[in-house]
Amino acid sequence: MSRDWQNWDAPKVAERVQTIWNEEPGEIQHREQLTELISRQVPGLKGTFLDVGCGTGLVYERLRAASNGAIDYTGVDVSLQMLRTARQNFPEALFLYGDGFNLVFRDAEIDCVLCFEVAGHVPHVQRLLHELLRATGKICIFTVWPSETDEIKEDYEEIEGAKFLHRKYPDSYIRHCILSAAPSGIKQIETESLRSGGRAYIVERAPVSA
Numbered sequence: 703m704s705r706d707w708q709n710w711d712a713p714k715v716a717e718r719v720q721t722i723w724n725e726e727p728g729e730i731q732h733r734e735q736l737t738e739l740i741s742r743q744v745p746g747l748k749g750t751f752l753d754v755g756c757g758t759g760l761v762y763e764r765l766r767a768a769s770n771g772a773i774d775y776t777g778v779d780v781s782l783q784m785l786r787t788a789r790q791n792f793p794e795a796l797f798l799y800g801d802g803f804n805l806v807f808r809d810a811e812i813d814c815v816l817c818f819e820v821a822g823h824v825p826h827v828q829r830l831l832h833e834l835l836r837a838t839g840k841i842c843i844f845t846v847w848p849s850e851t852d853e854i855k856e857d858y859e860e861i862e863g864a865k866f867l868h869r870k871y872p873d874s875y876i877r878h879c880i881l882s883a884a885p886s887g888i889k890q891i892e893t894e895s896l897r898s899g900g901r902a903y904i905v906e907r908a909p910v911s912a
Contacts, residue, residue, distance in 0.1 A: 712864035716783035719861065720758055732898045736818060736845075737764040739894060743841060743904055749813030752837060753777045754802045755820035759788035762795055776812075778805065802830045810839030810907070817844035819900075822869045827876075832883035835905065842905045845896065846871050873901070880905055 723729050741747060747769040753761055756777030765773050777797045779785050788797045800806065802820060815838040821827050827846075834842050849855045849870040857868045873893070880891060884907070892904040 712862065714862040715864050716758075716781055716787070720784075720787065723757070723760055728898060732896065733760055733764050735897055736761060736902070737768055739902060739904075740765065740814070740816065740843060741768055743843060744814050747773050749774065749840070750811075751775045752805075752807065752812040752815045754805070754815065754817040754834060755779060756784075756788065756797065757781070758784045759792045759795065759797065761816065761818060762788070762792055766792070766795075778802070802833055805833050805837050807837045809836055812837050813840045814838065815842045815844075817842070819845060821845065821871070822847045823867050825867060827869070827871065828879045828882065831876075831879045835880070835884045835887070835907070838907055840907055842907070843902060844905075845900045845902050846876055847899070848873065848901045876903060 747765060751765070751773060753775065756762065756779050759777060762773075762775050762777060765775065771794075775795050777785075777788060777795065778800045779788075779797070780799070780801045782799065785797050785799060788795070798806070802817060802824070803826070815834050817830070817834055821830060821844060824830055831844070834844060847868070847870040849872045852872045852874065854872070854875065855870040859866050859868050877891060880903070881888060887908050888905060889908040890904075890906040892906075894902045894904065896902055
């Protein structure tokens with residue numbers, strides 16, 4: 703069965719995506735904006751960070767610079783090719799194979815969970831958000847492509863002949879998924895529009911009762 707959200711290791715796809723990420727000014731500016739957002743939400747970039755859908759580690763590269771190399775970071779991705787590149791370029795960081803549906807972390811183990819440009823490519827965003835919010839003890843920051851209507855918009859895109867799911871979500875639906883994932887554990891939900899056209903969600907968990 704074809705999984706149109708997990709074709710990142712199809713021939714030439716990883717190389718093409720890496721070229722886009724490295725060379726397009728919009729992509730570079732996007733990572734800069736995400737780094738600024740994370741730095742505002744987590745002053746000093748203190749604590750543990752988990753980046754789900756880390757790709758080749760380009761967000762880590764920015765965070766490492768912003769923290770003067772002191773960030774406690776783990777990246778997770780489904781692409782073995784991208785992980786290979788990440789490990790070669792950033793051997794000091796930990797990069798693990800896996801997806802966002804079955805994270806190998808205990809409940810509330812991570813201080814800050816990140817997940818950028820992933821939700822629009824997966825078929826079960828509710829499951830993804832449930833797992834992201836389960837793993838974080840403090841804050842989760844993720845991005846979606848917003849729908850212009852109250853309906854989920856689904857399309858497909860091709861990269862080097864490989865097919866990829868591409869979904870846009872209304873704000874009301876994403877908020878419903880967040881609250882359903884952690885009905886009694888959400889302190890605050892904020893959003894921020896991104897220059898890329900996406901929308902960032904900043905979800906702060908309520909303190910865990912002793």
